[in-house]
Structures are given as C-alpha cells and as structure tokens.
Amino acid sequence: MIRNYFKIALRNLMHNKGYTAIKIAGLAVGVMCCILIMLFVNSEWSFDKFHSKSDRLYRVWQDEKYEDQNFINTITPIIMGPTLEANIPEVEGMCRVLSVNPTITYSQKDFTDQALMVDTSFFRLFDFKLLEGNRANLFPQTNTVVLSKTTAKKYFGNTSAVGQYLEMQLGNEKEQFIVTGIIEDAPEPSSIQYNMLISFANVGKLFSEGLQKSWFNIFGETYVMLREGVSPEQLYPKFPDMMKQALGENYQPGGFEVYLQPITEIHLDTSLPQGIQPISNPKYSYILATIGILILLVACANFVILAIGHSSSRAREVGVRKVMGAEKHQLIYQFMGEALIVTCVSMILGLGFSLALLNPFNTIINRELAFPLDISFILFCLLLVLVIAFISGFYPAIFLSKFNPVVVLKGKLSSKKGSGLLRQSLVIGQFAASIAMIICTIVIGQQIDYFKSKDLGYNKEQIIVVSTNLNRKDGTVLAERYRTELLKHPEVAEATVSLYSFAESPWITLGFTNEMNAYRSFQYNTVDANFIESMDIKIKEGRAFNHQITSDITNAAVVNEAFASLFGLDEPIGKKLPGPFQQEIIGVVKNFNFQSLHTPVAPLLMTMRSDSIFSKTENIGMAFSPQPRISVRMKAGNLSDNVKILEEAWKQVAPNQDFVNTFLDASIEAQYKAEARTSTIVKIASGLSIFIASMGLFGLVTLILSRRKKEIGIRKVLGAKVISIIKLISIDFAVLIIVASIIAFPLAWWFMKDWLQEFAYKVDMQWWVFALASLAAIVIALITISLQTIKTALSNPVHSLRTE
Template sequence: MIKNYLKIAFRNLFKNKVYSFINIFGLAVGIACCLLIGLYVHNEWSYDEFHADSDRLYRAWVHEDYGNDEIYFNSVTPLILASALENNIPEVEQISRFTTFSNLVKHPDQTEAVSEAISIVDPDFFDMFDFEVIRGVASQTRDNPATVVITEQIAKQFFGEEDPLMQTLHIQFGDTFDEFTVAAIIKNPPLNSSIQFGILIPFSNSSKVFSQNSLTNWFSVSTETYVLLRENSRMEEINEKMETMMVTELGSRYGDDFNEGDLTYTVGLQPITDIRLNTEIPAGIAEVSDPVYSYILAAIALLVLLIACVNFMTLAISRSASRAREVGIRKTIGAVRQHLMLQFWGEALLMTMIALCGGVLLAELLLPRFNSLSGTGLQLELLSGNILILFGIGAILISFIAGIYPALMISGFKPVDVLKGRLSLSGDKNLFRQTMVIFQFSLSIALIAGTLIITQQLEYMRSADLGYNKDQVVVLSTDLNAGPGVPLSQTISDAERLKERLESELAGYPDITSISISSFTPVQSGGWISSDYRDQNDRKRFFDFNIVDHDFVETYGISLISGRDFSVNNPSDERRAILVNEALVEDYGWENPIGQRLPGPDFEEHEVIGVVQNFHYESLHMEVDPLALTINPDILFSGIENIGFSTSPTPRISVRFNSQNLPALMDRIEASWASASVGAPFNYTFVDQSVDNQYRQEERLSQIVLFGSALAIIIACLGLFGLASLMVVRRSKEIGVRKVLGASSQSIVLLINKEFTRLVLSAFIIAAPVAWFVMSNWLQNFAYRIEPDIGLFLLAGASALVIAWLTVGYQSIRATLINPTESLRSE
C-alpha cells in the first residue's frame, strides 16, 4: 500500500509540474528564511554558553545610590572589588578581572609599532573560561609577569608562518617598550563570546596600567570582575554576605552616613549568559544587544515559515477540484477516508522533504550574503546530530501543519456529489482561504511598513543636524597615553607639539582647512568624560567635558550661540576659559551665562566665555547632556568628585579637508604624519563613517527585516497565484457565459482582481495599527526619532496591492483568453 501511495504521489508531482514547483519552492524559501534567521537568533541567545561552567560564571556589578536620584550603576567595577569578594565570600571559587586598553605593540625585529588592544587578566582567567589553548601553557603567566598569551590572529599578524611560542613581543607602557615572552597561543574567541581579546598580559602588570589610587579606590571603576561560584551556591546567601561585606569595607570610611543609608553601595552578580541580551544592566566592555531585536527576528522567521505552510494548504485546495473525481472513484471502489488522509499527508511529507533539502541548499547558498548583512560569521552545521533531529521533527511538523487541511477537506468529498458534478468549493472553505490570504498579506504589509520606518529612522539619524559638520574630517590617533608617571597635562602638551609639526608639514597644502586636537572626538565609542560634584548648596551636579584646543570649534563647525570661541590672541583662555553648551546653561538655570563659573567650591578660578549650540557628541539614542569644553583640564579636575570614561582620553588630531581626490589627500597626510610623528603608526578614521557605525545594530535589523519581508512577499505571491488559479477553475463557466454575452476582457480582469483587492484592503486595515504599535515602541529606543507617518503605511498597503494585482493579473489575463466553447462544452 505504501508503495502505491508513493507511486501516486510521484505521479501527481510530475503531472502537475508548475504547481509542484511553486509548492516546493515556496516551502523551500520559507525553510531557508527560517534557518538563516534562526541561526542568527540562536547565536544571540547562546552567547557564552560554550563555557563548561557557564551556569556558575558571573560578572559583578556595582550600584551607588546617594539619594535624590544620584545613582551610579556600572558593570565596570573597582579594582579592589576582586580581593574583597575573594576574602569575604567563601562561595567564590575563582575570580578574575578583565579590562582592555590600547597600546603600541611591535615585533622585536620591526621598527614600526602598531596600536593593538591589550587585555589584562588575573591568573584564574585561564581556568575559569574555556578558551581553547592551541600551543603552550597559559598558566605560565601566573608566575611570570613578563609573559603574554596571544590569539591565532595576533600570532599570524606579528609572526606570520613562524612559531611564536617563546618568542617576544614588545608592548609600550609610558615612554618605553617592555619585553613579553609568548607563553601560549589561544584559538580566536568564538563570535558568541562576550569576552573578546587578542593579547592577554598578567594582572601583575597593573601598576603599569593603573594609578595607585585606582588600585584601592571603591569609587574608581576600571575593570570587569568575573567570578566562578562553587557548586550548589545559593544566591540569596551570597547577596546577604556581599551586603555585609560593603558595610565592613565602607562603614569605617563613611561612618554613620553609610550605615544610616545616606550612601547605599550595592554589589551584585549577573550570570555570564545574561550579559548579551540584558539591557537593564549597563554595558561594560562587552557589547550588549537589545533582546527585542532577537524576538522580532524570531517572530519573522516563524511567521514566514507559517506563510509557506499556509501556501501549501491553499495550493493543495486550489488543486482539489482536479483531484475530486479521483477521490470519488477511489471511495466508490472501497477506499476509506483514513487511507486517503494518510495518502495526502504522505504527499505532503514527500514534498516537505524535497522542500527541506531545497531550503537547506538555498540557505547554504545565501549564508555568505546573510553573514554580510548581519555582520556575523554563522555556519550551517548540517552533520550535527541535533541539527538532523531538528530537521526530522521539523519535516514531520511542517508536513502535518501544511497537509492537515487538504487531507481533511479533499478526503471528505462525497462520491455521489463528485460524480454527479455537484462539487462545491465555496462556503466555509472559501472563507478559510480568504482568511489565509488576509493573514499572509497582513504580515507582508506589516513587514513592509516596518522596513520603511526603520529605513526612514536610519536615514534621519544619518542626515540629522548633529550640531557639527561630520563630513570631510579625518581623525588621527596619536597613541600618546597618560598614565603612571605621565600626567595628562604632559600628554596634552606632547599632542600640541605633534600638531604643530603636522601643521608645518602640511603648510601650503590648500586642501587642508584646519587642524585640531582633543581628548575625544564626536561619536567616539563610550562617550566623553563624565563627572559630578556638589555645589555650595550641597546639590549634586553633573556634566560631561572634553579637553580641546583653540581650533576645535572651528574644525567641527560648531555654532556659537553667545560669547566667543577660544582665541590664541587671548593667553588667559589657556588657563581659565571654558565653553558650555545650551543644555548646561538650561540645567544650571543661567540667564546670562557669559562670565559665569561652575558653582563648585573647589574649582580653580575659571569663567564661561561662550555658549555653543547643543551638538550630538553621542548617538541619537541619547539626550544631549550638559557639556563643558576646556583647554586646561586642571580647572575642572580640581572640583570634580567622581570622574569616569569608557575609553582612554588619548589625544586625537582632527584634520578638516576640502578635496575630491581622497586617495591623493590621504597619501599626503600619511607622508606628513610619518615626518611629524617620528615613527608612530598612521591610524585614522573618518567622522562620517563613525557616525554610520553607531547604528550598525539598527542597520543589521533593517537588512534582515528587509530580507524577511522580501521572502514573505514572494511566498505570499505564490499563494495568490494558487488562489487565482482556483478562482479561474471555479468561475470558468461564469467567465465563459460573460464572454458569450459580450463582456470585455478588461471587465473580466477587473472582476477577478476585485475579490483580491478586497482581501488586501482588509489585510491593510488589520496590519496598519499592529505595525504602528510595534514600530512606535521600537522608536522609543531613540531620544531623537521620527514620528510614524501615515503615508508610510499607505505606501506599504499600496505596494502590497500592486504586488497582488501583478500576481493575479497573469491568471486574470489567462482566464480571458480561454475559448468560451471549452468551458461551456458540458452545458
């Protein structure tokens, strides 16, 4: 019997090649879409799970609450926290700090150094985390501070095909290069690891990286702190012990103020597997992704697959008229309904297996392009046992869902009705098909509207008035690092001299319009220097600031609202002048800001000489905060209580140019840099590119949603094609009569399109409010955003309607070309 079912199934596949192709191709596209997006979502949800002890690995966070909404919440923690946890919390089995900074690195046989990210870790790091050691012994770093562990990528970069083990690398600290011996080579960290690194040095080098005050200060956050808890540890007990620990550690320093709750300092632990998708805890060194994006994409993947299954049903129903006589005859000669249902399910399973193979092949072909869109390096591991089991279950489930309605409906035809020509495909069955079309196009319209809104928001962010001119500015990294023995003021002086040499080298080159130095540049990752202090009324005040030179405002085209800019002709500006933005003036309630000073009792003598327009030195996700610009940082450092920055205040040189020949310009700047910087690496970024990079996550979401939308529309159109075929079959005699009575081809085309137009309009009425609600919530992630325009929803609906007309148009025109005598022959 099974052999007979297979024979009939294959016969039907080859007999109806067009329908079989459409059915299988539509399902294959849905499976491919589900696979690709599923891979991306799984990658997001599986971050850090590759560690064997991932269920016991945690990252610490600190929460300072001074009352009156004065709160500091950080996943970057004080250096002293590690020893405090180790000494006070017996449940802590191992602990390691982790932080990353940029320094110059070179091979001992090379004269030119390059800037690389250096990570500093405690000895337990290599025991806690499962990063694969390829060669060497990483634990050697425990006893020898002059050892280094590097990844495959760094090994190839500096040593090529040589064996790097026990060779040396030179890393700059201050003005000198220290020699480190390569103790081990580690496989590059997986893409779904929150901890990313290239070069690891022991924490015993901390005195070269951190100031002495940072090593013992509870209010100076510098590193991420990871702990491995003992098995069967109870988090409730750990939290109680950490609360007691902080009373002990800080009570002696703050006395009654701390014990009475004027200061609440809380330490907590976050599971390592929670880092990637938890936006409630501030991002540290590791990047955080909004989980809403994963949920949206997972929903798109499942819904696209569901659309494909719906198409399977609608296409099977569209063929039910041609198979009704077959069912009637088989029932007449004794076939029972259960056998017919098994046959139709078997045919569904056969087509599903073929579609599954096609979908996997299609996913494999599209994977490189999808990786490019999503910024990932995903791989489809087809030989994995779990994947094969998932495919098997998926095939059975899809064939069951896709084949259930055709099996129930077609096998339920009554032989007497079929053989007497009284078969009806209307009524509830027609309502079901119409409902499926509305469902498909509701989703398609919602996806189109979502894609349009995301695209418009991205375009708004790229073209928004940032308050400065981001075009034609290149930023050069100086790699002049402040640190122990190298005060920030000296670093700034060194940068100023470097700028003067560069200006001299570029003198007379007309395409260079201005050059400026600053500790931070706009849109720099991590923001600018954040600070707070208490004014004379004991009110907590907050502001960000940047250390700049006389040319910063001019170079970036920042507008002055009142007052004046820094001037080289006014020597006092270098000692005591600051510029503030509109947000600071508003926050401080100044009616006449010129001549004012920040109202802190410990600030050195200074005054506000000008007010600049609010400009977006961070992304449009963030509100513009109160800001100060100064040439002399000491006048601000003297009065600040707490200070923080995510990236080093390494001076950067910004060069504004006016040239259409960018390659020639960069060659000229590089040559001038080589002469001015005496061997420092030529590392540069363009400000406009940095602005675009701020919105990579939204760009990826837009691309993937567009990808899903296109596939959903393709599959929905295949469903429409099937339904239009059904309508032509069902109404063939009616069309023949109309043509005999003189109806024109245009009127018949309009007649057939009329029903589908009504269905698409119904889908629009459902989809528009749903899409508006979802996208309005998504836009709340941006402090500066567009307002969803009704025109975008109308455009989405019109696009779906045009696509539907084009799809149905083929069948409509085909119906008008049928000779009426063919359809009326039996009458």
Template sequence: MLTNYIKIAWRNLRKQQGFAFINIFGLAIGLACCMLIMLYVLDELSFDRYNANADRIYRIQSDIKFGGNDMHFATTPDPLGPTLKKDYPQVEQFVRLHQRGTWLVKKTGETTNLREGDVVFADSTVFDVFTLPFVAGDAKRALTQPNTVVISKSAAKRHFGNQNALGQTLVFANTENYRVTGIMRDMPRNAHFRTDFFVTMLSDKYPWGQWLSNNHHTYIRLKAGRSGAPADPAVFSQNFGAVIEKYVGPQLLQMVGTTMEQFRKSNNQMNFWLIPLTDIHLRSKQQIELAPNGDIQYVYIFSAVALFILIIACINFMNLATARSSNRAKEVGVRKVMGSERQQLVGQFMTESILTTVLAMALAIGIVAVALPGFNSIAAKEISLLQLVSPSLLPIIIILPIVVGLLAGSYPAFFLSSFQPISVLKGRINMSFRTVSLRSGLVVFQFMMSVVLIIGTIIVYRQLTYIQTTSVGFNRDHVLTVNDLYAVGKQAETFKQEVLRLPGVVSGSLSGYLPTPSDRNDNVFFPEGQTNMNKGVSMQNWGVDYDYVKTLGIQLVAGRNFSQQFGSDSSGILLNEVAVKILGFKDPIGKRIWGFNDAEGKTRKTYTVVGVVKNFHYESLRRNIGALALVLSANAGAASFRVISTNLPVLMQQIEAKWKALAPGQPFSFKFMDDSFDEMYRAEQRIGTIALTFAGLAILIACLGLFGLAAFIAEQRTKEIGVRKVLGASVPSLIGLLSRDFLKLVLIAIVIASPIAWYAMNNWLKDFAYKIDIEWWMFALAGLLAVGIALLTVSFQSVKAALMNPVKSLRSE
C-alpha cells in the same frame, strides 16, 4: 503500501510539473528563511556558553543617579572584586578587566608596528574564571608578574610567524616591553568580548582603590550550593548595600564631606547588581560595554518572522492543493468506486505532501548554502553550513519536513478525500461556506503578516534616515581623524602644523575625546563655594586644544572659544547648555566652578566659564544629551582635520607622507568622522537590511498563495464567466469582478495589521531618545504596496479567465 504511495506521488508530481514547481519552490523559500533565521537565533543564544562554569559566572553592573545624570554602567570600582572575594565566602573567584583599546605592538628588534585592537588588562585569575585553553605556557602563573602578556594563537602567528612565541618579548607603544608568558587558543566568536592580548593588571598604571570611579569590568564566580546547583544571585545581591555603606561611604565623606545618608536624601542613588554571563550579549544595555551587544528583542522578532514565514508557506500549499481540487476530484471518485477507503486516500495525499516537503527541504538546503555567505555579511556573523548537522539542529532538520508536510497536507488530504464519488463523477463539487471562509482567512493572515513586515521595514529605514540626516550639533562631514597619535611622541603638534600647510586642509585639532565611539571621562563639578551634593553635576570632562571647537564646527551660544590671547584660559572651561541648566546659571559667563583634579579626590581645580557651546550629540541618539565640559589639555590621542579637496586620494597620500616622516615604521590609521558616527547604528542598519529581505520573501510566498486562490476561484467560476460574456459582459468588468474579492481580503489584512505593526514598532522606537513619529502615510504606503502586489498577482488569472472563449466553458452544459 507505502512504496505504492510514493510511486503514485512521484508520478503526480511529474505529471503536474508547473504546479509541483510552485509548491516546492514556495515551501523551499519558506524553509530556507526558517533555517537561516534559526541559525541566526541559535548563534545569538550561544554566546558565552563555551565557559565550563557559565551558569555560575556573573558580571557586576552599576546604576548611579547623581548630578542630573542617570547612568548605567557595565563597569564598577576597581576594589569591588577583591573586596567581595575577601568578605564573602560565596565568591569563589573574581577577575577584573580594564579595556586598553588600540595599541601599537611589534616584536623586539622590529621597526614596524602592527595596530592591535581591543587590548585588555586582566587579573591573573582571568583564565580561572573564563574557559580559555592554553596551547603553550601555564595559565595559573601566566599573568602573575609585571610586564607579562598572554596572546592568542593568531597574534603569535602575526608577530612571530612559525617561531615559538613563548618567552619572546613584545614592545607596546614603542616604549613598554612585555614578555609572552602564555599562548591561548583564539577566543570563540560567540563571546561577548574578544581579544588577542591579555596584559597583566600589575602593569596597568591606574590609581587603585577608587570606590567612586567606575572603570573596570568585574566578574565573579559564585560557589555551587550543596546540591551542586548555582548559588542564588538575587540572595547574594542583597550584600551590595552593606558593601556600599562600608567602603563607598567613607570615601564619599572624605572627598566631599557627605555621608551616604545625605547622598541618598539628595535624591542620588548608587546600586550594584548581577547579570548572568550568558545574558550579557542579549540583555545588557549598560554603557561602557567591552564590545557592542546584541538585543533579545531581535531574537524574539526574528523567531516570530521565521514561524510566520513557515506558516505562510504551509498556507500556500493548502491553497494551491485545494485550487487544483477539481482536477483531482474524478481521481478520488474513481478510487472510491474501485474500493479505496478514505484513510487510504488520506495516506496517499499525505505521502504526496511529505514527498513535496522533502524535495523542498533539499532545495532549501541548497538555497541556504548559496545565501549563507551574503547572510553572514549582512548579519556580521560567521555561521557555517555544517552547523545544520550539529547535534542540536540535525534532528530538527530531519523532523521539520515531515512535520511541515503533515501540517501543510492535512487540510487538502481530508478535504479531497471527503468528495462523494457520485457527485464528482457527475462533475458537481460543492464548496461549503466554511471551506471558502477558511481559505479566505488564510490569505488574510498571509497578507496581514506581510503588511506588518512592510510597515516595520519602512519605520526602521525612516529611523535610520533620521539618524543619518538629523543635525547632531556639530559638523561631522569632511573631518578626518588620525589615530594613535602617541606614535609620533612629542611631535604631535609638529604633525598637526605640517598637515595644516597642505592645500585642502582647513583646520586641525589634537584631542583624546571625540563625539564618536571613543574614550570618555567623567568628573563631578560644583559651583564655587559649594560642596553640597545637591549642587554637584556629573559631566563629561574632555581635554581639547584651542582649535577643537572650530574644527568640529561646534556652535557657541554665549561667551567665546579658547584663545591663546588669554593666558588665563588654562583654567578656563566651556560648558554645554545641559550643564548650564543643571548648574542653575542664568548668566554663566565668568562664573567659577571647581572639580577634582585627580582620581583620588585629593586636589581640586577651579575653572572660569568662558563660553557656552550649543548642545551636540556625543553619544548615540538612543541617549539624551548629558552635561559636558571642555578644558584645555596637552594630552592627545587623535588628530582631527577638516578637509575640503577635489582630489582626496592625493591629499590622503600627502598626509600619510607627513606621518611616515615623523613616525617611520608606525601604521597610518585614519577614519572619517561620519563613518565612525555611522558605526554606532551598524546593528540597526543590519537589522533593517535583514528585515527588508525577509519582508520581500514573505510577500513573494504570500503572492504564491494568492496566485493559488486566484486560480481556484477562476476555476470555480468558469461557467459563470462564460454566461456573463454571452450576456454582454466586457473583459474589464470581468477582471474587476474577479479581483474585487481579493482586494477585500487584502484590505481586511491591512486593517488588522496596522495596529499590530504600530504597537511593535512603537516599542522598538522606545530604545531611542531621539526618534521619528509614526505617521499615517507609512501605513498608507504599506497598504498601497500590498494592494498593488495583490493586483499584479491576481491579474494574470483574472485576465486569463476573462479572455476565455465562452463556448469552451459552456460546452459541457
């Protein structure tokens, strides 16, 4: 029986090739979208699960409210990890990571460096906490000695080729020698941070023991309970209050003479809390992450999009199948007269449906194979097609076409098999109001989801345009940043002056701090004579040179810039408007403030306010502008140049030549500041592109469904149209008659979709401190697009029906 069903189903598909192609293609697009999103979602959910003890590893986060700032850090004080291990038996192990960032690295005896990113200082316990298998060396002893480093297999290949890297020496920053004591496998791509270099924490030149500084990422592994289940992190977190009282309080009292009780009474707070390792990538929104994170919100959104696109594709199948009902009606009538029972007819139609979805699945896999490289590029992923046959996905891939076939084919099967043989053989097919209403409701649902996606895409792109075009308070255009300035040693100023002599270079500055993703430095400042915590201001403290303000186009609103004409500017300070407001200065120029001159808080330095700069965004527009102080400093990690040139490639070659003359063998690394600024919103740009793509595909699939319903209506009203034409109806009036019903459905979809889209996108915009307003025209534009697309879709069937010869449509009467 099943073989017979399949044969008949195959014959019907071959007999109606155009209809079969539309059905298979629509389902294939829906299934391909579903599989791509499924691969994306599963990849996002897989982060850090490669660790053997992932369910017992937690990172400690810091929430601090002080000095007008509400700070949420992914970092903690450096003593926290060792202290927890010493004081609390629930802590089985800890590890601290201190991000070094970019470092110039070369093999001993080489003259040319390679620029290595994301170098990390780590405790020797890093390989005990994280599952990072070694290919050479002893993981337990690899980082227990000073000046040792563990590198990845890829890094070993880059620096040593086919030689054995174990025991070899690498030179960092041209001055520091590190012995390779271990080679690990490359870190998995689905880790919340990745590095090729773990440098021993014993060589980190850091002022240890600072309970009031937050510079280390601290992870702990809790012991399993008696039953083998992980320890309860909520119960363990109750210990942090005692840790703060016992260790943070005394250092706070020593530095500013304030107890923790007074600190809290001044409306300040300090809290630590645990986040599971497997939640970091999607659920952590802290500052100072080791690498950019994802967002669980996008996982939910894309999962819903995948489901809705699949539902839209199934709806199409139903509408297209019922649109062809009159062509199958006589077949059903003859089969029933010949003795076929209804369950046999249902089986036949369900077999056709499942065969269609199986063919669609095969086509969908082909579409995924072709689209995956582009999708990986857009989504910044490394997903392989082989993941479709992984143990977690293969059962879904096998079951999905069967389930979709049953769901999509159920309504047409029961609908077609319900025809009465006498009626259909006489050419009378009655369509109940319930049947028509169901199909109309399905079309409304399709276009409702399409309109939601259109509105969402418009708002995402408007927000991205706002970010890229809004004034950030400084001029980031035409600013070239040259990195790794330490490679030229003491000749940084010489390099700056040499570049300034080139035609097209307007100004230049040396600084370690830029209003783009880069290092940050916090400090606490008090008005002169004050130590009361209520008067303290936590602000960014950036060391700059005399030309920093000029080069970046930062505006002064009061006072003056640093000047070499004033020797006293070595103790001068520039504040932004936020800092002035928090300090309560009505006339800030000449006011004196003091701050700690070292991390230990043993020495202090007093500064005189010489100028006030206009507020500018030095972080993402997701955050409000915080307090900022600029002070003169000779320390510089990067050189910034404002360039205006009609022949930029030649100018870049000239700057590179100056670099190589002062730093032979050192890589010339540069980036334009507007590109660095855009990197902060790369995730939103990717999401916007993905949303636009899937919105377009959802509309395409919905249009196929509308095309099917248009065909169905035109088929049902053939004789009515013939009568109207005989009575004098014009072609335009008939097209309007047939299109009017569809426009009603689309308008209903727009009305339903608008509040849903507003609610969803309003929640998305809450992540931004600076954002656009959701305006009425966005909904109007989405509605016009939906109406225009619907009209284009149904116009073909409407024109075809209106132009039909009435003699042909009425000859059976």
C-alpha cells in the same frame, strides 16, 4: 501499504507539476529564511555559553545612589575584585579585565593593538582554547604576554611566537615583553574579545596606587566565579557589610550597592550599560525570529490554499477510493504523505539555498555564522519538517477525506462555505503579514535616513580622525606636532586635537558631591583652541577658547546648554564652574549630539587642560583610553588621495609609528549598524513574503479560472470586454487585501511605536506610509491576477463551450 501511499503521492504530485512547483518553491524559500534567521538568533542567544562554568560566572555591576539619582555601571573600580574575593567566601575566584591599547615596536616600526589586561585566574575561569603554553602558569612574571593566533601570525608569521619578545609601551617607558602562550581567537559569541592578554600586574604603569584603591574611579570589568550551588541572591545580604568596611566614613546605607550579572545574560541585557564590548538589543532577535516564522507560515498558507483550491480535481479520486473501500484514515494518511514529500523536498532545497546564501547573509549581519552540523541542528531540521508537514497537510487531508462519494460521482460537488472562508482567511493572513512588513521596512528606513540627515549640531563631513595611541602627555605633544605639519598642506581645511573625538562615545564621565550633598555627573572632554570652530559647533553666548589668551589654557571652560540647565546657570559667562573646580566659564555652546541619537544630549564640560579637572573630581569613568586624537577636515577631493596626504604627513612626525585613521561619518553610521542590519533583513523578508503570497495567489487564480472557463466563455459570447472580466476576477481579491490592510495597520503601528521608543530622536509615523504599503500590495496582487486572467480572457470561447 506505506510504499503504496508514497507511490500514489508522487504520481499525483508529478501529474500537477505547476501547483507542486509553487508549493515547493514557496516552502523552500520559507525554510531558507527560517533557517538563516534562526542561525542568527541562536548566535545571539548563545553568547558566552561555551564556557564550561558559565552557570557560575558573573560580571559585577554597581549602583551608586546620590539623593534621587542612580548611577549604574558595569565598569567597576580596580579594587572591586580583590575585595569580593577576600570578604565573600562563596566567591571561588575573580578576574579583572581592563582594555588597553599599547604601542608595540616590532622590526623597528610602531604598531597599536588592542589588548586585555587580565588576572592570572583568567584561564581558570574562562574556557578560551590555548594552543601553546602552560595554562597553569601563563603569566610567570610581569612582562609577559599571550597572543591570539591572528596576532601571533601578524607579528611573527609562521614562526613560533612563544619565547619571542615584543617591545611594548603601556605607560611612559617601553619594555620588553616575552610571549608565553598562543590562544585561539576569541569565539564570535563571546563578551570578551582580545588580540593579546597582558598580566594585570602591569596596572601600576597606568594608574597610581591611589586610583587602584579608589572606589569612585572605574576603569575595567570584574568577573567572579561562585562556588557550586551558590546563587547571587545568597550573597546580596553580605555586600552591605563589605561595602561599609571598604568605604569607611564615605559609606551610606544603600548608597553603593553591588550586584552580579550572569555572564550568559550580558550580551542581550539592555537594562545595564555596556561594558568593554557592545551589547545587543534582544528586540532585534524577537523581530527577526517573528519574521522568520511569519514567512514560513505564509508559505504553509500557500500550500493549504492551493490544496483546498485544487480540491475539485481531487474529489472524483476520493469518491472512487471510498467506493473501493478506502477508509477515512487511509485517505488522511495519503494526503499527509503528499504533504510530507513536498516538505522534505522543500527542506532539501531550503537547506541548499541557505548554504548558498550564507556568505551574503553573513555580510548583511556582519557575522561569521556557519551550519552547526551537530545533533541539535539535525533535530531542528527534522522537527521543522514535521511541523511544516502537519501545518500544511493536516487540514487539506481532513477536508478532502470528508467528500461524499455519492455526491462526488454524480458530479454535484459544490464548494463548501467553510472551505471558502478558510481560503479567504489564509489569503488575508498572507497579505496582512506582507503589508505589516512593508510598513516596518518603510518606517525603519525613514529612521535610518533621519540618523543620516539630522543636524547633529556640528559638521561631520570630510573629517578623518587620526589616533596618536599614546598617553595624554606624549600624545598631546605628538598631536600638536602633527597638526602643525598638516596645516602646511593646502588640501587640509582644519585640524583640531581632542582627548576624545566624535568617533568615540561616550566621553569621560565626571561626578562630584556639591555643598548641598547632592551628586552631579556630566561628560567631559579636553580640547584645543581650534575644536569648537573646526567642528562648526554653534556658540550660544560668550566665546570659544583662544590660544592667544594664556589664561584660557588653565583657567577657562566651555559648557553646553544641558550643563548650564543642570546647574541652573542663567547667566553663566564669567562665573566659576560649580563644585570643586576653579575654572571660569567663558562660553556656552548649543547642544550638539556627541553621543548617538539613542540618547538625549548629556551635560558637557570642555577645557584645554585636564589635570586640575581630574585632580578635583570625585568620580571618573572612562570607556575608552584617553589618548589624544586629531580630527582633520579635508577640502573636497579624492578620498584615497586625502588619506595618502595624511599618512605622508604622519611619517614626517612619527616615522616609526603605525598610522591609524577612521572616517568620522563612517564611525557615526556604525553606531546604528544594528538598525541598518534589521532594516536590510526586514526589507528582504517583506519582498520574499510578497513573492510567496503572489505565487500562491497566482496558483489560486489559475484554479479559479479553470473552474470558471465556461462562465468566462459565455460572458465573452455575450459581448463582455477583457477589462470587465479582469475586474470581475480581481475585485474579490482586492477586497481581501483591503481587509488585510485593516488588520495589518494597527499591528504595524503598535510594533513600530514600541521600536521607536528606543531612540531619543525619532521620526513620526505618517498616514501615507500605511496607504503606500496597502497600495503596493494591491498593485502587486492585481498584476499577479491580471497575468493569468488576461490569458484566459483572450482565449477562444469556442474551446470552453464546445462540450455544451
């Protein structure tokens, strides 16, 4: 019986090749979009779950309170991990992770690489795959290093790296480090990324003993592993006593609170600031998952629309089957079987399209996704087939099986109001989804264009940032020497040295408690005398630094408007900085966006020397290594030629050191890569949604025209013009799309308003965006309708009326 169902189903599908092709193409595109988007969403939601102990692993974060202000950090004091391990018995192990950028000398050439300084417990807590070495004792001594597979190949080629030496400079001296292991590159869905691992015993080469024991200076992440069956909530009551003992007289109830964040929640938790690695907004996963489902539903709606529209041609078949004794459930099985066949073929094609387009999709999202050929993916595909087949086939099967054989065989079948209403509703739903996506595409595009065009308060054009990759003292000497060499070249317009450039964000965070016992924090950067002028930062009052005035080097400060507002400085020029600092304010610059446009401009302090500032600061927070950078503004010219000029100048001052550069405009644009990625995907998805809806509309119009051939023939005989016939057919669909627009407008407005709340600086949604989206849908629909209507209207009416 089942075999017979499938034979008849195949015969019917082959008999109506055009409609079958439209159904299969629409579902295949829907399946492709759904699979690709779900691969990305699954990647986002599976971060850090590959660790076997992920349910017991947590990252420590802290909440410092000063009066009515909260300062939340996922970067913690160096002493945090050992204190937790020593005072909380439920903590089975801890590991600190500190990001550093050591200078590496190999084959008489200097390189800069990214490394993580970790405790010896790293491989006990985390399940990163070790390729070579003794997992139980990878750091037998201080000067040991574990390389990733890619880094080992970079330095040693195909030769075994274990037992080899690398000369590395972490502090002021270069030392020989022995390679004790090779580790597989960190998986992409990991919140811990590395090129090499160095023992945390080397931390003394970077920070003094006082900083290592300070609770108010933060430098790295702290991870803990709890004993089995222990939850963070059980430990929170113990933390206040621990902090009271650790802080001593500095302790205030509720002033320094410690919490634990599950490692599997780090990547998508925007309620906490990012740590060493960037995090992702879960909204983008929800947006993309919704888009994937919507496109699939649009394709399923196509199937239902065409099946119901094609019902008149199947009615006689149903009538004959019922007269011959077919039961209603047998007819349902028959039509569900057809839906299942179409769905299976669509799934195979969709998988093929997904596989073919995976690399381009990876380029768009900047990921390395792969098809997980495991049981869960196979089950997902099977479930998808069953769901699509049920959604697409159930109602048409019920609808077709209800035909009355007596009425059908007498040729008196008329379309029911219910089916017409459902068909209209599905068309409205298809175009409502498409119009909403078009609106979202335009608004997201406007926001990204706004990022690119907004005046940031400084000039980012033609800037190349060169990193010294040395500590503050040595890096400053090298940077000044390099700047002098650069200015010999006429192609160089300006060059300035700063501890942080605009390519890094945030800058250093400093904080202190004032005489009123109120805590204040602000951003800080060390700059040279040329920084403000070279970056074209506008001065509101006072002046910029001057290298000819000796006191500017040690005793002057420039602040921004936000800093002056924070401390209530109405006439700041000539006054000393608030708090413990002794520098005099010589200038106030207008607010400029040294951070991304997601956040408002923060209070900012700039000086030419940092030693006295750091020594008098209560709290110091750094997300990036404070290594001097040189920002070079080039005159207009060929990009590659300009880079060659900078590289040649670098070889003159640092012949054995690696030349590392970034383009400032590219670095700023990279801050919005999540938005750009979403914009591209939504743009493609809205195009595919319109395409699928148009295919269904084309098929539906074809069916309607086939039924109204005689009517159109009579109208033509009576003198009707082609344009009037097109208008007759089009007007009903135009009304449906207007109704779809009315539904789509508030949904898109609400969705985009919520999305725009993520940004401190954003565009306003304008009425013409909604009008343009609706007009685009109407035009596309009318073109689709006209293509088939014109063909029918131009046909000879004799052919349609010869049987009358």
